[in-house]
Amino acid sequence: MAQMNMVKALNLAMHEALSEDDNVVIMGEDVGQDEGVFRVTENLLMDFGKNRIIDTPLAEGAIVGTAVGMSLYGMKPVCEMQFSGFAYQAYHQIEGHVSRFHNRTRGRYRMSMVIRMPFGGGIRAIEHHSESREALYAHNPGLKMVICSSPRNARALLLESIRHPDPVIFFEPKASYRAFKEEVPDEPETMPIGKAQVVREGSDITIISYGAMMRPVLEAVDDLADEQGTSIEVIDLLTVSPIDTECLTNSVAKTGRAVVVHEGPRTCGVGAEVTARLVETCFFHLEAPVRRITGYDVHFPYFAREQAFLPNADRIKTAVRETLEV
Amino acid sequence: MYPIRDDRPVGTTKSAQAPARPGEIGSGRLVVRKLNRDRISDVPRKTIKVEHKLEYLQILDEKGNIDAAHDPKLNGDTLLSLHRLMLFTRLFDERMLALQRQGRIGTYAPVRGQEAVQIGTSFALKPGDWMVQSFREPGACFHRGWPVDKLMQFWGGYEEGCAVPERVNDTPIAVPVASQIPHVAGLAWAMKLKKTDHVALGFVGDGGTSEGDFHEALTFAGVFDLPAIFVITNNQWAISHPRTMQTRAKTLAQKAGGYGIDGIQVDGNDVLAVHTATVEAIAKARKGGGPTLIECVTYRLAMHTTADDPKKYRSEAEVKKWEKRDPLIRFDAYLRSKGILDDGMDEQVRTDIKTTIKAGIEKYEASRDVDPRDCFPYTYVEMTEELKTQAREFDLALEREGVSSGH
Numbered sequence: 139m140a141q142m143n144m145v146k147a148l149n150l151a152m153h154e155a156l157s158e159d160d161n162v163v164i165m166g167e168d169v170g171q172d173e174g175v176f177r178v179t180e181n182l183l184m185d186f187g188k189n190r191i192i193d194t195p196l197a198e199g200a201i202v203g204t205a206v207g208m209s210l211y212g213m214k215p216v217c218e219m220q221f222s223g224f225a226y227q228a229y230h231q232i233e234g235h236v237s238r239f240h241n242r243t244r245g246r247y248r249m250s251m252v253i254r255m256p257f258g259g260g261i262r263a264i265e266h267h268s269e270s271r272e273a274l275y276a277h278n279p280g281l282k283m284v285i286c287s288s289p290r291n292a293r294a295l296l297l298e299s300i301r302h303p304d305p306v307i308f309f310e311p312k313a314s315y316r317a318f319k320e321e322v323p324d325e326p327e328t329m330p331i332g333k334a335q336v337v338r339e340g341s342d343i344t345i346i347s348y349g350a351m352m353r354p355v356l357e358a359v360d361d362l363a364d365e366q367g368t369s370i371e372v373i374d375l376l377t378v379s380p381i382d383t384e385c386l387t388n389s390v391a392k393t394g395r396a397v398v399v400h401e402g403p404r405t406c407g408v409g410a411e412v413t414a415r416l417v418e419t420c421f422f423h424l425e426a427p428v429r430r431i432t433g434y435d436v437h438f439p440y441f442a443r444e445q446a447f448l449p450n451a452d453r454i455k456t457a458v459r460e461t462l463e464v
Numbered sequence: 465m466y467p468i469r470d471d472r473p474v475g476t477t478k479s480a481q482a483p484a485r486p487g488e489i490g491s492g493r494l495v496v497r498k499l500n501r502d503r504i505s506d507v508p509r510k511t512i513k514v515e516h517k518l519e520y521l522q523i524l525d526e527k528g529n530i531d532a533a534h535d536p537k538l539n540g541d542t543l544l545s546l547h548r549l550m551l552f553t554r555l556f557d558e559r560m561l562a563l564q565r566q567g568r569i570g571t572y573a574p575v576r577g578q579e580a581v582q583i584g585t586s587f588a589l590k591p592g593d594w595m596v597q598s599f600r601e602p603g604a605c606f607h608r609g610w611p612v613d614k615l616m617q618f619w620g621g622y623e624e625g626c627a628v629p630e631r632v633n634d635t636p637i638a639v640p641v642a643s644q645i646p647h648v649a650g651l652a653w654a655m656k657l658k659k660t661d662h663v664a665l666g667f668v669g670d671g672g673t674s675e676g677d678f679h680e681a682l683t684f685a686g687v688f689d690l691p692a693i694f695v696i697t698n699n700q701w702a703i704s705h706p707r708t709m710q711t712r713a714k715t716l717a718q719k720a721g722g723y724g725i726d727g728i729q730v731d732g733n734d735v736l737a738v739h740t741a742t743v744e745a746i747a748k749a750r751k752g753g754g755p756t757l758i759e760c761v762t763y764r765l766a767m768h769t770t771a772d773d774p775k776k777y778r779s780e781a782e783v784k785k786w787e788k789r790d791p792l793i794r795f796d797a798y799l800r801s802k803g804i805l806d807d808g809m810d811e812q813v814r815t816d817i818k819t820t821i822k823a824g825i826e827k828y829e830a831s832r833d834v835d836p837r838d839c840f841p842y843t844y845v846e847m848t849e850e851l852k853t854q855a856r857e858f859d860l861a862l863e864r865e866g867v868s869s870g871h
């Protein structure tokens with residue numbers, strides 16, 4: 139066991155994947171000599187060389203497009219989009235080919251690849267560096283959409299994503315990159331894609347969230363336990379597509395109340411999907427309307443306004459209290 | 465920087481998890497084949513003549529000397545304006561780095577070394593023309609009439625920094641690399657369709673030339689013969705990627721040939737060369753002569769942004785080499801040799817500039833107490849009912865949290 143932050147944990151997963159399978163290559167902008175703008179690819183170039191850790195020309199469309207070709211030829215590209223805000227330059231490849239090849243060829247070809255990208259706000263970055271657009275990918279059939287939230291699950295999920303036979307869009311909450319450390323096992327560890335995790339057990343209400351929002355959620359949960367003895371169950375979705383409906387249903391059937399928290403916009407967001415599923419699967423157990431604490435349906439503000447904008451523990455606590463009062 | 469081995473094979477083992485499938489590399493190494501120039505048919509080949517000339521322009525050498533016969537003979541006021549604008553950009557840049565260190569703005573992308581490119585080009589524009597910036601063109605902005613505090617607002621994290629000043633026909637900072645270049649073609653297209661004699665001029669980096677948007681925009685500009693000027697600020701680096709990583713071609717200017725448009729490479733640290741090339745390109749465009757691609761060869765003397773550490777990927781010696789080619793030193797020497805500039809005048813200009821920048825900082829700092837609720841009203845021309853509801857919810861949250869309105 140070693141204590142490490144999320145950057146180190148992601149780096150470890152890539153190191154393990156590169157070591158166990160030399161079809162794995164890392165490709166992107168500034169991933170080699172510069173070791174990634176967040177240093178997630180630290181030492182990889184040194185350890186695996188230029189044929190495996192590939193600095194590409196500045197063209198996201200071609201990074202993903204060539205990864206499609208590599209994948210067809212039996213390799214396993216792990217593409218880095220420097221920020222999720224620059225993945226749209228590759229979106230035609232992601233939608234048009236990455237997500238479709240398996241279906242289009244009736245299973246003859248797989249698209250085994252990972253497209254990693256940092257997402258979310260909170261680091262005082264300029265425009266296009268703070269958005270949460272996971273819903274775009276979750277809405278896109280053929281893609282798995284994974285979002286880590288802590289060093290340990292980051293390592294386990296990234297390693298699993300690279301081994302996975304389907305294409306995985308892997309979102310890394312950049313506000314959590316260096317925010318805290320956690321014990322990460324020495325032996326390679328994976329977690330299944332498509333499974334949510336109950337990170338706190340409780341009986342009064344369920345909070346469902348993912349990514350960087352897990353931190354204000356847990357802060358709110360601790361506060362409410364101290365202040366008023368509320369027993370809250372917390373679910374970290376980890377995979378937002380496909381959603382682990384069973385985990386959600388089991389919890390909310392028990393608690394009868396739910397609050398969903400995410401940074402991304404509300405309309406057609408992951409919270410909308412979670413809420414719809416709860417209405418479908420545990421309507422008769424619900425004691426109160428499901429609440430959503432989310433980013434608003436506006437462009438993520440430039441950083442002077444971002445702290446006021448981001449959902450925080452206070453807003454989560456208020457939503458929980460109000461939901462308990464119904 | 466560390467030495468890198470690149471001799472290791474790829475794909476020699478079968479993927480442990482993925483089942484074997486057609487086309488899988490199972491056995492051999494990935495062999496990089498040499499380009500095979502041997503022809504398999506001896507039928508004589510005809511030659512296609514491609515008419516594409518590529519010029520290189522330098523007027524001032526690195527010491528500021530000029531071949532008197534080729535002096536563009538700009539008048540003294542023009543020369544002093546170019547000097548003032550370049551110096552303004554340099555002093556602004558230095559001040560911004562200080563403000564960043566003091567935490568008064570956020571991450572900043574410095575422009576040191578690239579002043580001649582943006583001043584030499586934008587100076588050739590008329591007010592009705594459009595300037596399309598990327599994110600490293602404060603100098604062009606100043607010439608076009610953007611006040612200092614606007615740029616500070618952008619780097620300080622305020623949308624207000626992108627609220628283009630009245631009477632300025634420019635686009636605000638565009639962060640997604642090269643995404644602004646189709647806008648240059650679109651503006652120029654509208655100018656042509658509306659039969660004005662305006663032109664659109666836009667900036668893109670050496671890295672940006674690899675993006676599809678760059679390619680597609682130049683395709684349109686060529687096909688529709690648009691009054692557009694595309695300026696490549698080739699500062700040799702795209703964060704940690706050297707220019708050679710963006711194309712196998714010897715120059716970026718020669719890409720023009722592929723789109724059937726004119727291209728020229730200029731010494732981007734020679735403001736006279738940059739200006740002359742731009743004046744010619746604009747005059748041609750105004751007369752219906754079509755687009756031009758101008759590659760300005762320069763150097764990013766500072767870090768990519770204040771979050772970047774260039775020591776990881778480039779040598780001090782390279783930076784030192786380019787410091788000797790500093791566009792300001794060169795132009796300064798030229799002006800002094802012509803007797804247009806002396807120590808007293810230089811000092812006077814510096815003092816004026818510093819006063820303007822100081823006033824700008826004060827204005828910026830006075831504008832910082834903004835209302836977070838302002839993220840709502842500009843989303844659409846009219847607020848939707850849904851947004852009104854969400855804005856009320858935001859309002860309540862801020863009230864509970866004791867966040868003042870700022871107004």
Ligand SMILES: Cc1ncc(C[n+]2csc(CCOP(=O)(O)OP(=O)(O)O)c2C)c(N)n1
Pocket residue numbers: 167196198220224227600639640641642668669670671672673699701702703764768
């Ligand atoms: C589409 C896109 N991809 C990646 C980035 C991140 N990024 C910002 S600047 C930059 C390098 C740009 O290099 P260049 O075009 O040469 O401009 P310069 O920074 O040298 O001015 C990169 C990769 C971005 N802003 N937009």
Ligand SMILES: [Mg+2]
Pocket residue numbers: 669670671697698699700701702703
């Ligand atoms: Mg560059």
